[in-house]
Amino acid sequence: MAEEKKSFFARLREGLTKTRNNIVKGFDSVFSGYSVIDDEFYEELEETMIMGDLGGRATEEILDRLKEQVNDQGICDPQDCREILIDSIREQMHVGKTAYDFEKEQSVVMVIGVNGVGKTTSIGKLASKLKKQGRKVLIAAADTFRAAAGDQLEEWANRAGVDMIGGVEGSDPASVIYDAVNAAKARHVDVLLCDTAGRLHNKKNLMEELRKMNRIIDREFPGVHRENLVVLDGTTGQNALVQAREFAQVMDLTGIILTKMDGTAKGGIAVAIQSELHVPVKYIGVGEKIEDLQKFDPDQFVNALFDTEKDEVY
Numbered sequence: 001m002a003e004e005k006k007s008f009f010a011r012l013r014e015g016l017t018k019t020r021n022n023i024v025k026g027f028d029s030v031f032s033g034y035s036v037i038d039d040e041f042y043e044e045l046e047e048t049m050i051m052g053d054l055g056g057r058a059t060e061e062i063l064d065r066l067k068e069q070v071n072d073q074g075i076c077d078p079q080d081c082r083e084i085l086i087d088s089i090r091e092q093m094h095v096g097k098t099a100y101d102f103e104k105e106q107s108v109v110m111v112i113g114v115n116g117v118g119k120t121t122s123i124g125k126l127a128s129k130l131k132k133q134g135r136k137v138l139i140a141a142a143d144t145f146r147a148a149a150g151d152q153l154e155e156w157a158n159r160a161g162v163d164m165i166g167g168v169e170g171s172d173p174a175s176v177i178y179d180a181v182n183a184a185k186a187r188h189v190d191v192l193l194c195d196t197a198g199r200l201h202n203k204k205n206l207m208e209e210l211r212k213m214n215r216i217i218d219r220e221f222p223g224v225h226r227e228n229l230v231v232l233d234g235t236t237g238q239n240a241l242v243q244a245r246e247f248a249q250v251m252d253l254t255g256i257i258l259t260k261m262d263g264t265a266k267g268g269i270a271v272a273i274q275s276e277l278h279v280p281v282k283y284i285g286v287g288e289k290i291e292d293l294q295k296f297d298p299d300q301f302v303n304a305l306f307d308t309e310k311d312e313v314y
């Protein structure tokens, strides 16, 4: 287990190489390029954070905290700001304790997100993970809008070794959810994972469809644990934030799956998401294989990014 975790940390560090080059090297060159702490120094740090996709709000708060500490502690050497900066990034990412109750309780998990972000892949990975934990999983293929979506999901369901319902192109997504919820009850399924369309004729239709699905689950399965996960593509930077905000208007988001965190230079988006949305990133995708989905730990992320505590076994 320790070995497995260590290798994951090593892979996370490797995956974040581009992000590290983008953000951390930027920071370090500011720290070493200045001999005094002045406005220009802060401006350069700010620019590095914005360019690294940390987002406006997080950047502002991180800088405010840095300035406060510099004043309080009478710090004069820019190099001494490094640790404070890392700590305040860590602080921005804390959104309280992240609960994974749905993994243990009988639950219905809605998985939402726009096309191409990695929804199908993430559902397959999650199904496999839950199955390995001994949970009985059923997948509802309610993306009936996009041709081949059902086939792709079925491949993932087979790979994970779980059953799937729906997936017939052109059928009514709400009725797939209805059937799946009733099948989940009849078959004593622990976790029902619902794939949804990333696109319909227009955004209004998509949001209406999601509301309708919600109502069906509420009505047909009252009292079941509900989890609403939005899948965001880590390589899209600030666009991911925009998408999450739109979905948050129709769904009570309980978590985020941040995909494609392997090899992106825009990994700073993880900081922006936690800080701006106050919705926890619950999983990150670090590759295309079935085992490439990991629970997200903000401290581990910051350590991997800044190369702190690199020898520690997680």
Ligand SMILES: Nc1nc2c(ncn2[C@@H]2O[C@H](COP(=O)(O)OP(=O)(O)OP(=O)(O)O)[C@@H](O)[C@H]2O)c(=O)[nH]1
Residues within 6 Å of the ligand: 113, 114, 115, 116, 117, 118, 119, 120, 121, 122, 146, 149, 198, 259, 260, 261, 262, 284, 285, 286, 287, 288, 292
């Ligand atoms: N490198 C990498 N690729 C990923 C990851 N997650 C998904 N992908 C790839 O991203 C592409 C899109 O993934 P899908 O799961 O088909 O995305 P989707 O959101 O279901 O897209 P639609 O089916 O078009 O709605 C595929 O080529 C996946 O292999 C990840 O964590 N890392």
